Amino acid sequence: SQELEQSPQSLIVQEGKNLTINCTSSKTLYGLYWYKQKYGEGLIFLMMLQKGGEEKSHEKITAKLDEKKQQSSLHITASQPSHAGIYLCGASGSARQLTFGSGTQLTVLP
Amino acid sequence: DAMVIQNPRYQVTQFGKPVTLSCSQTLNHNVMYWYQQKSSQAPKLLFHYYDKDFNNEADTPDNFQSRRPNTSFCFLDIRSPGLGDAAMYLCATGGLSTDTQYFGPGTRLTVL
Numbered sequence: 505s506q507e508l509e510q511s512p513q514s515l516i517v518q519e520g521k522n523l524t525i526n527c528t529s530s531k532t533l534y535g536l537y538w539y540k541q542k543y544g545e546g547l548i549f550l551m552m553l554q555k556g557g558e559e560k561s562h563e564k565i566t567a568k569l570d571e572k573k574q575q576s577s578l579h580i581t582a583s584q585p586s587h588a589g590i591y592l593c594g595a596s597g598s599a600r601q602l603t604f605g606s607g608t609q610l611t612v613l614p
Numbered sequence: 615d616a617m618v619i620q621n622p623r624y625q626v627t628q629f630g631k632p633v634t635l636s637c638s639q640t641l642n643h644n645v646m647y648w649y650q651q652k653s654s655q656a657p658k659l660l661f662h663y664y665d666k667d668f669n670n671e672a673d674t675p676d677n678f679q680s681r682r683p684n685t686s687f688c689f690l691d692i693r694s695p696g697l698g699d700a701a702m703y704l705c706a707t708g709g710l711s712t713d714t715q716y717f718g719p720g721t722r723l724t725v726l
Contacts (some may be wrong), residue, residue: 535713535716539717544702544720544722545719545720546618546620546704546717546718546719546720547657547704547717548717549708549714549715549716549717551706552713552714554713566684592656592657600708600709600715601647601659601662602649602657602659602706602715603659603692604656604658605656606655606656607656
């Protein structure tokens with residue numbers, strides 16, 4: 505079965521700083537999803553990557569999938585308190601069901 | 615505007631008392647998923663429906679059942695909840711027609 509490892513497990517940054525979260529897969533990724541979750545709430549879709557070398561951006565968040573399709577990174581530029589939450593990467597299966605990494609807890613200090 | 619709705623948002627039940635959680639969608643997606651998320655852990659897939667075809671994960675306990683009477687609705691039944699079943703239950707929709715999986719807000723289950 506596919507396993508996803510996220511690093512770091514938790515991250516505390518000062519508002520305005522840049523940060524990167526990594527997601528490494530034990531197998532080739534055929535679809536990699538990034539979600540954000542606030543405590544006690546559902547998951548909010550951020551981005552989905554499929555092709556090796558693909559990079560997508562939305563507002564101040566950029567996600568990349570490496571050429572070998574076994575690692576993805578999520579980069580936030582000029583972080584804000586609204587970016588705080590848990591970031592989850594998920595690998596897509598044959599029916600698009602997701603296997604998730606353990607998550608990265610992001611705290612942004614004002 | 616809500617696309618995936620879960621009811622109730624909070625459910626309290628007693629040990630061993632059956633409980634049903636509800637999910638509905640307005641997206642007309644052919645796949646619906648149920649995930650269990652325990653405290654400080656990642657969501658874990660319990661099962662999914664591809665249209666009316668039920669797909670159970672190998673390690674999902676028999677205590678968990680699901681029903682999908684039509685495209686819009688899917689139910690999660692827990693026949694005899696134990697203390698270890700206390701968790702957030704997340705419903706999601708998606709499928710081959712879309713690259714995105716949409717999640718509901720979740721139902722937080724407490725077992726007394």
